[in-house]
Amino acid sequence: MTIGIDKIGFYTPNQYVDLVELALKRRIDPAKFTIGIGQDKMAVAPLSQDVVSMGANAAAKILTPEDKAAIDLVILGTESGVDNSKAGALIIHRLLKLPNTARVLEIKEACYGATAGLQYAKLHLLQNPKAKALVIGSDIARYGLETSGEVTQGAGAVALLLSAEPHILALDLPSSYYSEDIDDFWRPLDQLTAEVDGKYSTTAYIEFFEKVFKDYQAKTGLTLEDYAAITYHLPYTKMGLKALKQVLPMASDEKQTELQQHYQQETLYSRQVGNIYTGSLYLALLSLLNNDRVLKPGMRIGLYSYGSGAVAEFFSGKLQPNYTKYLDPIYYLELFEKRQKLTIADYEAQFKAQLEPIAPGQVLENQDPSAQFYFAGVVDKKRQYKEIK
Template sequence: MTVGIHDIDGYVGRASLDVGLLFDARGLDRGRLTNLMMRRKSVNLPCEDPVTNGVNAALPLLKRMSPAEIDDIELIVVGTESGLDFGKPISTYIHDLLELPRRCRSFEVKHACYGATAALQAAAALVATSANPHARALVISTDAASRIDVDSYWEPSQGAGAIAMLVGHDPAILEIDLGRSGLFTFHVMDTLRPRPEIESGNSDLSLLSYLTCLDETYAMYCERNPGTTLDSFDRMVFHTPFAGMVVGAHRTLTRKHGRRSRDEVARHFRDAVADSLVLAQEVGNTYSASLYLALSSMLVHGKVEAGQRIGLFSYGSGCCSEFYSGTLRSQAADAPGPIGMNAAIGQRRELDMATYELISELAEQRFSGVEHADMAIEPYRDLYEECLAGTGLAVLDSIKDFERHYRFA
């Protein structure tokens, strides 16, 4: 049974902030910026939320599909940790705005940053068992940062964006090795969102949980697939909340399981991992989308070839984790989605600190639990006109009696 990612695209935001500027404005230790390995981060405007991010990630992907191909979409599943309602999934909003077929499953998956992988694996299983040989699923990983955590080291990594993936029996990008996964989960309070406006946690505990899960999932993968070594993978892609975390995780994994010298570890990182971090260094932490932003980065910045095997590690705080694998297919090297995302990064509007703080404060109107809000653009009209007006991108227009209303700019 062949199932995997047929197409992939994403949204990386229309505005950005220089992370070094943020460090200086907040009086943060510049030495930590070196460890963070970030240059810029994408920033959502107040009229953008998890729904608009997800819709805007999927729009270019759907434009490459014929009406008949769209009619074969039997599932839309959204991985997110930025849900907007305890009952109603944001997949329903996205399904409506994208005008997808009504003969379709729709649901939302939540497990911090692991949610997108849970969504992808569910989609692959449902496509594999569908009676329709042309069945497809649309998997969207989308989030929006909560209130900025001023004077913390969380704030510099908070990015904006989403990834959309089309799953089917004809995976032109990545064929998934169905059932060949290593799994690990346990209860831990490392990072959490106890209220819509709060992101909280213990960064040291989160790092330790991440490293533990990487070790355990890789070990289980090797047990299930005898003969596996690090050399079994031409490329490796990791959950990337920030690039520096992946550098440390790769070093730990290769030294424990590869028994390599320091130079050999550095060479393996350069050849197998480094290209996957380029987009994250410019966009920041996209939460549930971060692993698939890293995959997109590898596709556009790496020298990828059909037939290369990929190892992927997904981690979600709380926690759940998975190490799985796949094989690159014919269109991986020239996939239009990652190419377009890479170009869009250079077209963002650069913000100054005053504007960044203004739109961050205004963004609290878009949080879940808001009963009424008119998403007036007057306080940042010039920025809206430059970034969104006339683009055809989805924006949040208003909230009335908790129902969110959207339009296309």
């Protein structure tokens, strides 16, 4: 029996900032953004989209009535949670009208949360092979206006439907992980913007990758030659490349070229969206699968997940027969093309509005015509969500 990813859905708000324009406004050489870190555009969430509504929007695209009936586990991985107690996954569960006979929870560990959910779901499905599990990574990355991290902000959600006998990627059972208490990135409880030690975080990301990749080799006997591609958590697209270059000398010249070419395909969506924290690895996977015409069924894909603070994990899976039939690259091409570009002034105004506490009784209107669900405001300190019929 195999367990793995049966379907993948993605949602990002319909507005963005052009990073060349942002660079010029900040009096920075645009090449530092477009080449130095490898980003072109940055998704910006309106007030009417939060991690709950974005997660519901990502999942709604891929779920059939039959899928919904079989789901008995729903997990939201996020570091942008909307409540200190209640799991946002419970609201997503209600919005999607999923069975009440389901286990529903939220996981927090920086950008690693969705991977923790995926591994939990994999073990759950091994015990319950007739069921399906929904794992969502949804986040809004915020560092603040005119900060060093501003260019690595973003917003979006990825939804993974996991099942036995999956249609897209069958996950291998072994996995390697490494954890250590470090302060490379954090967000105190009284802040809506994150703190980051950028150089330290990059160093830790690479060192943790080397540790888990080496351990995975020891556990499985697999070498770099066994992978068609390796997908990475991408807070910005040059980050994963730095890690990949550490292990490239282990492979033949031909394999090195192949891995780097596939890597470019996995960065295409992230360049347009920015950092979505828990969903970033799976956005890279979706980008690879939708854009890479060289990949074939049976090829092995490696996945590297990293969450600051810090936890890292490396695992892998094999592409399934006819996996391309369960993808929709044209939909995402149109999704990106239909987005609206914000002026820098409008972006700054929206960012400042997001940092203000939402007053009780405030009502929000939907600001994204591509969305099925939206955050409608707060009544009696309770968050309200609506579906667009």
